[in-house]
Amino acid sequence: MLITGSMNIRVELYGIPRQRAGTELLHVATESEGASLSQILTDLTRQSPDLANACFDQGSLRSGYLASIDGETFVTDPQTIVLPGQSLLLLSADAGG
Amino acid sequence: MTIGEATRPRHGNHGCYLRIDVTCQTSESEQIDQLALRRFLGGSGLGTYLLLREGAAEVAPLAPEAVLAFVFSPLVGSPLTTSAKFAVVSKSPLTGRLNDSLASSRFALEGKKTGHDAILLRGKAAQPSVLLVDDDQVSVEPAEDLWGLSCPDVERLLKERYGPDYQAAVIGPAGEQQVRYATISHDGRHAGRGGSGAVLGSKNIKAVLVRGSRRVTWSQPEELVELAKELSKKSFGPATAKYRELGTAANMLLLNRLKALPTRNFQQGSFEQAVELSPEKLSVTRTKTRSSCAACTIGCEHIYGPLDDDSKDSAGTRLEYENLFALGSLCGVGESDDVLRASRRCDELGLDTISAGGTIAFAMECVERGYWDVPWLQFGDGKALLQAIEWIGKRHDVGDMLAEGSRCLAEKIGHNTIQFAPQVKGLEIPGYEPRALQTMGLGFAVAARGADHNRSSAYEVDIAEGAQRHDLPPTAAAQAVETENRAAIMDSLILCKFLRGVFGDLYGEAAEMLQQVTGWDVDGKELEETAQRIVTAKKWFNIRAGWKPAEDTLPARFLDEPLADDQQAQMSKTDFQQAVRAYNQCRGWSDDGWIQTDQLDQLGIDHQQPTG
Secondary structure (H helix, E strand, C coil), X not given: CCCCCCEEXXXXXXXXXXXXXXXXXXXXXXXXXXXXXXXXXXXXXXXXXXXXXXXEECCEECCCEEEEECCCEEECCCCCEEXXXXXXXXXXXXXXX | CCCCCCCCCCCCCCCEEEEEECCCCEEEEEECCHHHHHHHXXXXXXHHHHHHHCCHHHCCCCCCCCCEEEECCCCXXXXXXXXXXXXXXXXXXXXXXXXXXXXXXXXXXXXXXXXXXXXXXXXXXXXXXXXXXXXXXXXXXXXXXXXXXXXXXXXXXXXXHXXXXXXXXXXXXXXXXXXXXXXXXXXXXXXXXXXXXXXXXXXXXXXXXXXCCCCCCCCCHHHHHHHHHHHHHHHCCHXXXXXXXXXXXXXXXXXXXXXXXXXXXXXXXXXXXXHHHCHHHHHHHCEEEEECCCCCCCCCEEXXXXXXXXXXXXXXXXXXXXXXXXXXXXHCCCCHHHHHHHHHHHHHXXXXXXXXXXXXXXXXXXXXXXXXXXXXXXXXXHHXXXXXXXXXXXXXXXXXXXXXXXXXXXXXXXXXXXXXXXXECCEECCCCCCCCCHHHHHHHHXXXXXXXXXXXXXHHHHCCCCCCCCCCCCCHHHHHHHXXXXXXXXXXXXXXXXXXXXXXCHHHHHHHHHHHHHCCCCCHHHHHHHHHHHHXXXXXXXXXHCCCHHHCCCCHHHHHCCECCECCCCCCHHHHHHHHHHHHHHHCCCCCCCCCXXXXXXXXXXXXXXXX
């Protein structure tokens, strides 16, 4: 596990990420300076290989998936820092309906 | 772009449309030259061209002389996935503006096989009738016994009466009653928005049946088959997984989290019972099957059932996000049984679920505020929702006023309720809260057919890397133009928008498809211009129908008030008006949105009076 410490990033799953993980919520422990998206995805891979197989590719999100910090900013850059106390949303990129 | 002489097409199209007068029971085949087909493609684009050619903009939408067009496309009948689609194009009785609704499946395949790229109706039958088109043979047959039947019942009876070779597009009781947001249905799917069902009903036509024997050729059949295989393969990938596994209803929980889920007539952006209406919950508590349109490899349809009081052979309930939002959160109804029943009843009666839910939710708020004395019509009351739908479909009691749509209802109720009637140009707003998804809001304001997510698709801009969804950045106008242009191409090819995520270069890849089907030397750059032409032609239709710049806005509620449960979700009226001006500038129109005649000339849009 790359990330240690007692603070958490809450990872909310929507759509296909939720289907694959079989849960709506996961947590990633982090240091006070936060963790990069890549580090978070690595930790999530350990927690849910099925989620990782479908949605991640070597520390990045696969095409068709998107992350959002607190539902406000949308990111895919693996170097994006997520701070403790923030929520990371993982979702299918296509919002169509 | 080099287009040859105005000749009949060699591949992909028939090069003609069928014009039927149901009053006189006559028909004639009219040529469409290759130049026009190449400039407007098919579907929405070709339909707009034909309506302009026929002088339909100046005619009242429910008058006997009004035109209703079923329009196919060069890709219909090809092996390309999701290409079995047709457009229904007319002047909308709900908006008085251009209306182009799409539906899918075998009606498109059989309709094109009649040997026509479009079938146009005008006139009015003397009695309730059905229209049969069998290649060039047209007949209008009395069908008084079918009047009053639901969409699925009439389609089933027509199969028994005329045999399985015919494919039927039908109206339900709502179309007969000329409810201004009545649909045309085929095989359980609906050309839903804008009231094309009312136009067909005004002609006393319960159903249009098509059967044909004429197939077009393809320019490069072997290459086309290979391309189709590749596209089908890509359609199984992650870009469409959401639609396959959960359907469009997957939007429910995400939009709720983003406070972008319209709730209680757009007073809130989140709904406390959203989980109850989510596919994640529904698929645990109910059986679910999947289905797809003809010639589709995605299979986005999720059919839930049966309800407690259903018979064992019930077909179940098709559920889409728009149904769940409009009949659920928008009306404050969180009991899933009620929402499923409401959705299915709309399908049976032939009602657009977005406009039905939007109008009922608006009425509920009018009642809540004491502006309308209908005390039983309360937010959250599923039984009241079902009652209202039933009465709308039959124009019974207050259903007669609700059948006119929210804009007209606001005018009748008064008290300045138009400020919170959830519509643009009279078309009710779909399930994307404009204050939380502001580029989508811009798209709603400027779209030719009114508030519409399918013709704009600007939510793609709001929910994307780097998006500023609570703002209208300087790039918003150009991005709204781009998503609208892409939609215009897909709606004219016609391909399902759920494929959009599989294209790296939509224009280039679409050009390759058209080359292989039609033999045209079309490229991506030409298709970008084609998109601009189609959007401009729709606007030109609206101008001829009486459009004014003041129509291109959102209701006052969205520009005056922040969202109650998200204070960040607030629009500036000044910024919004500036964004509309910027959109018009990006289109090359005047700041107010007028089109110069030299631009029409440049795009090849005829602006002379029609001769058709």
